[in-house]
């Protein structure tokens with residue numbers, strides 16, 4: 001690792017520790033109040049934009065709780081895709097999910113889609129969602145994001161770019177976070193995927209990407 005790279009990864013690790021502690025300090029009442037506000041903004045935005053397909057994540061640890069968003073998206077007849085991690089390769093497979101009963105605890109104890117052999121054959125047919133809601137430990141207004149350090153979302157984005165259907169509209173990447181997760185600057189590596197928007201309990205921000 002070059003010295004610049006190792007410096008960035010050291011700063012990222014410090015920020016991960018700091019933000020994990022701060023997020024864990026929110027009470028469960030605060031977390032559910034803030035989460036429902038963020039989900040409300042996200043749902044309003046989906047409605048305004050007429051978005052019919054989205055990729056979400058099922059929260060774990062003290063993450064912003066996306067359950068209200070997913071439940072309402074199903075009620076609104078939107079297509080909901082959820083990821084399943086493949087720890088050995090660092091990739092994620094993406095699956096359409098229609099109910100909580102379609103999930104089981106996967107790697108890291110996160111609720112993930114139950115995959116049948118039929119689904120595996122159909123994976124290639126899944127079209128890109130219009131929107132990707134992204135988890136994270138910290139975000140900045142330039143679109144920077146810090147995750148748990150395994151690069152799953154960065155790799156997902158790179159794989160979509162590589163598969164690149166030029167006629168397809170690229171998905172809009174939206175970080176979901178508590179306001180306390182916003183920082184002035186997340187240290188970024190070249191491979192890090194930038195967010196287009198952020199939604200916190202204070203509302204929606206459009207990121208000035210990488211400026």
Ligand SMILES: Nc1nc2c(c(=O)[nH]1)N(C=O)[C@@H](CNc1ccc(C(=O)N[C@@H](CCC(=O)O)C(=O)O)cc1)CN2
Nearest residue numbers: 057058059060083085108110135136147148150152153
């Ligand atoms: N709810 C949710 N689902 C998600 C993500 C996420 O951030 N949130 N991911 C977003 O990528 C992927 C899972 N990524 C993860 C990456 C690392 C660890 C983890 O436990 N890391 C250790 C650090 C040491 C290690 O690397 O083993 C830790 O935090 O203690 C957990 C999940 C896919 N699904």
Ligand SMILES: Nc1ncnc2c1ncn2[C@@H]1O[C@H](COP(=O)(O)OP(=O)(O)OP(=O)(O)O)[C@@H](O)[C@H]1O
Nearest residue numbers: 146147148149150151152153154155158189191192
């Ligand atoms: N497109 C890619 N191809 C291969 N490796 C990648 C790619 N993107 C990121 N990585 C690797 O993933 C690791 C984690 O990167 P980083 O520290 O930026 O993770 P993160 O964005 O915080 O985590 P996550 O996306 O899991 O929440 C790094 O070792 C990086 O080299």
